[in-house]
Amino acid sequence: MLQKKKITFSLLLLVLMGACTYPAKEHINLEEQAWIHGSEDCEQNSDPLIQVVKYDEDTWILRQNKCTNYEAPFMFLFFGKNKALLMDTGATREEDKFPLYQTVKSLIDARQKEYATDLQLVVAHTHAHGDHHAADAQFQGKPATSVIGLQVEDIKSFFAIENWPENNAVYDLGDRALEIIPIPGHQKSSIAVYDPQSGILLTGDTFYPGRLYVEDWSVFKESIRKLYDFTKKHEISYILGNHIEMSLEPGKDYPIGTLYQPEEQKLPLYPEDLEELHKALERLGDQPTREIHDKFIIYPIK
Ligand SMILES: [Zn+2]
Ligand SMILES: [Zn+2]
Structure with a gap:
C-alpha cells in the first residue's frame, strides 16, 4: 500500500514537472551554423576576433578566432x-x-536597455584549464560583475553544491534555473551546465567533437555515466562542448595546434553520441585506452 502511494506521488510529481517546462523559444539551427575556423595564412585572416552568435532571445554563443589561439574555444552567455x-x-x-x-x-x-533592467554578471568556468579562463582579469573589478574561482572549493561554495561530485545544484538567473552538474575526470573542477529553457547541455572539454583528454580514467567514466543517466531523464536539444577538433571525415582529427580547420565537424553532439561514449568506456573497463570514434576520440593522458 505504501509502495502504491509512493508510485502515485511520483507520477503526480512527473506530471507537475512536465507542466512546468518552458515554452520553446525560437532558435537557430546549430547544424547549419558556420563558425570562424582560422586561416591558412593568419596574416590574411579578416574574421572577427570573437564570433558572436545569437542562439535564441536569451542565449549567445561566442567563439574565439583560431588565429589568436589555436584552441579557438567556445564561450556561452545565458540571460535571466x-x-x-x-x-x-x-x-x-x-x-x-x-x-x-x-x-x-x-x-x-x-x-x-531593451528590458529596462539591471543585470549582475556572473563569470564561471566549465573547468580550470588555461584555455577557458585566460581573460578572467578583464572582468575582475568591473561593476556588477563576479568572477568565480577555479578550484573545486570555489565552485562548491558558490553554487552551494553538497557532496561533490555526486550532487547537482540549481542556479537561478531569474526565471531561468540552470542545473550545475559536477563531472570531474577531464579535470578536477569540471562541471556541466543544463539549461531546461533551451535544452542545451554544456559539457566543456569533457565531451565535444574532438580529443577527449582523460586525466582520471575511473572518475571520468563515472562522470560520463552520470551525464548519460541525466540525458535519459531530461529533454536535450544540443550537447555543446568547448572545442571542435574533428574534421567532417569520420574519426579524423586535425593536428594539435593547427590554425586552419576548413572542414571541421559540427559543434553539437546528441544524447546518442554520449551513449556511444558511455558504452565504449564501460566496454574498455579499467584500462585507460585510446579509441577513435567517428565524432570523438577517447584520449587518456595518464
Ligand atoms: Zn580542458
Ligand atoms: Zn579546452
Whole structure:
C-alpha cells in the first residue's frame, strides 16, 4: 500500500514537472551554423576576433578566432531576469587581441536597455584549464560583475553544491534555473551546465567533437555515466562542448595546434553520441585506452 502511494506521488510529481517546462523559444539551427575556423595564412585572416552568435532571445554563443589561439574555444552567455552567466573566458588574456569583456558588456548593455533592467554578471568556468579562463582579469573589478574561482572549493561554495561530485545544484538567473552538474575526470573542477529553457547541455572539454583528454580514467567514466543517466531523464536539444577538433571525415582529427580547420565537424553532439561514449568506456573497463570514434576520440593522458 505504501509502495502504491509512493508510485502515485511520483507520477503526480512527473506530471507537475512536465507542466512546468518552458515554452520553446525560437532558435537557430546549430547544424547549419558556420563558425570562424582560422586561416591558412593568419596574416590574411579578416574574421572577427570573437564570433558572436545569437542562439535564441536569451542565449549567445561566442567563439574565439583560431588565429589568436589555436584552441579557438567556445564561450556561452545565458540571460535571466536578474543575472547573466558567462561560461568561460577563452584562451587569451590581452584585451586588444581578444576583447571579451567589451563584447560581453555590449551584449549586456543592449539587453539592459531593451528590458529596462539591471543585470549582475556572473563569470564561471566549465573547468580550470588555461584555455577557458585566460581573460578572467578583464572582468575582475568591473561593476556588477563576479568572477568565480577555479578550484573545486570555489565552485562548491558558490553554487552551494553538497557532496561533490555526486550532487547537482540549481542556479537561478531569474526565471531561468540552470542545473550545475559536477563531472570531474577531464579535470578536477569540471562541471556541466543544463539549461531546461533551451535544452542545451554544456559539457566543456569533457565531451565535444574532438580529443577527449582523460586525466582520471575511473572518475571520468563515472562522470560520463552520470551525464548519460541525466540525458535519459531530461529533454536535450544540443550537447555543446568547448572545442571542435574533428574534421567532417569520420574519426579524423586535425593536428594539435593547427590554425586552419576548413572542414571541421559540427559543434553539437546528441544524447546518442554520449551513449556511444558511455558504452565504449564501460566496454574498455579499467584500462585507460585510446579509441577513435567517428565524432570523438577517447584520449587518456595518464
Ligand atoms: Zn580542458
Ligand atoms: Zn579546452
